[in-house]
Amino acid sequence: MDTLQKEKNITLIKDVLRNYLLEKGFRNTPERYTILEEIYNMDHHFNVDDLYLLMMQKKYHVSKATIYNTIEIFLDAGLIRKHQFGEKTLTSSSYEKSYFDKQHDHLVIYKKGSDKEIEEIIEFCDPRIQGIKEAIEEAFGVKIDSHSLYFYGTKND
Numbered sequence: 290m291d292t293l294q295k296e297k298n299i300t301l302i303k304d305v306l307r308n309y310l311l312e313k314g315f316r317n318t319p320e321r322y323t324i325l326e327e328i329y330n331m332d333h334h335f336n337v338d339d340l341y342l343l344m345m346q347k348k349y350h351v352s353k354a355t356i357y358n359t360i361e362i363f364l365d366a367g368l369i370r371k372h373q374f375g376e377k378t379l380t381s382s383s384y385e386k387s388y389f390d391k392q393h394d395h396l397v398i399y400k401k402g403s404d405k406e407i408e409e410i411i412e413f414c415d416p417r418i419q420g421i422k423e424a425i426e427e428a429f430g431v432k433i434d435s436h437s438l439y440f441y442g443t444k445n446d
Contacts, residue, residue, distance in 0.1 A: 309366040324359050334383045394438040401443050
């Protein structure tokens, strides 16, 4: 993505956050926009510890509690998505930006011989999953808004 498009996307998600905060009656703080921009500049999944360390390295004065509270707001606003990849970390949830992303699924690859230490996370989209979703909608008379699918494993030798 080029720099101009990235700037347009950041402006758009900041507007989404501003409208959400106004609608919910939450405070409109500069820290929230800074955290949001840092998340949308990332190209990978992250956890709260990762984000906190990044903020500290960049000399932002924000507490871990502020990050946790802000993450909850972003989740509710649909700006990020939460994942449970089963990793053994202090903060077991991972997150990713979601406002512009299409539906996708995850293949979580653990390091061999480790206790669920993640080596790699591969995002993929398979049209057959869309077919399964449509079959479920038809069979049960429902409209599925979203789904999550995770495969877990280790690489073959």
